[in-house]
Amino acid sequence: MMKEFFIDSDGISLHAKLDFPAGVESGPLCILIPGFTGHMEEDHIVAARDAINDARVIVLRAEMYGHGGSGGKFRDHTLYKWVTNALSVVKYAKGLPFVTDLYLCGHSQGGLLTMLVGGMCSDDLRAIIPMSPAWMIPDYCREGRIHEILFDPKHIPEKIQSDEWELSGDYIRVAQTLHPEDEIARYEGPVYLIHGDIDQAVPYACSEKALKLYKNARLITIHGGDHCFVGHLDEMSDALRDFFRTSLS
16 A cells, blocks of 8 residues: 655655555554655665565655655755755654654665764664665765766855756755764664665765774675666665564564
8 A cells, every 4th residue: 555645844845655565554664765866766766665565664755855756946955955854754754653663764865864864863763774875975075076076165166067967056065064974973773784886876885984883784785786776676675675574573
């Protein structure tokens, strides 16, 4: 069973879908967040949803500001806005009467968001699952680059533009202030990192570094997997399914 709706986040409508495993009406729930330019119907997000449902866990897919069917323009999104959005989604999920335990999973920029919100909401989350987590974004922005586009980090332009998208300079200004290591240090629960070892968008080394910094983490390597696990969705799905079945046993 699937329910589609919107979650209010300070006046911004966040597009969301609740996916229930067959025969399940209550139990643990995992919030699932896509990444930069992403949406909830991408192949790897749908595969993740299916795997988590297979483990008898309810999934709440949510799109952040400027992405998918949510409010706001992509150009104007920032990580501050995404954090505010994610906190709204966590609050919404906590208030659902049928939820027993809460998990948070995100891909790429959604993986970075998972790390940030994990530290902020550590008491609310049984575990976090960052997939291909792009937590190098703040460092890259401080250095003067994003997605292979270079700029002067001390004189931020009013817009950053590629062939496919445009961002306000505020995205860079916000990212430069963030230090994910602070939230990594605050989170003491289980962390399950999933990353492809030929990822060209987010270096595999990002998850290797996170593995060393978290107090209770495991890294599952998808050998031959790229950023979105193309051709390796079965391995990614198996990793998620195994994690939830073990966590709930």
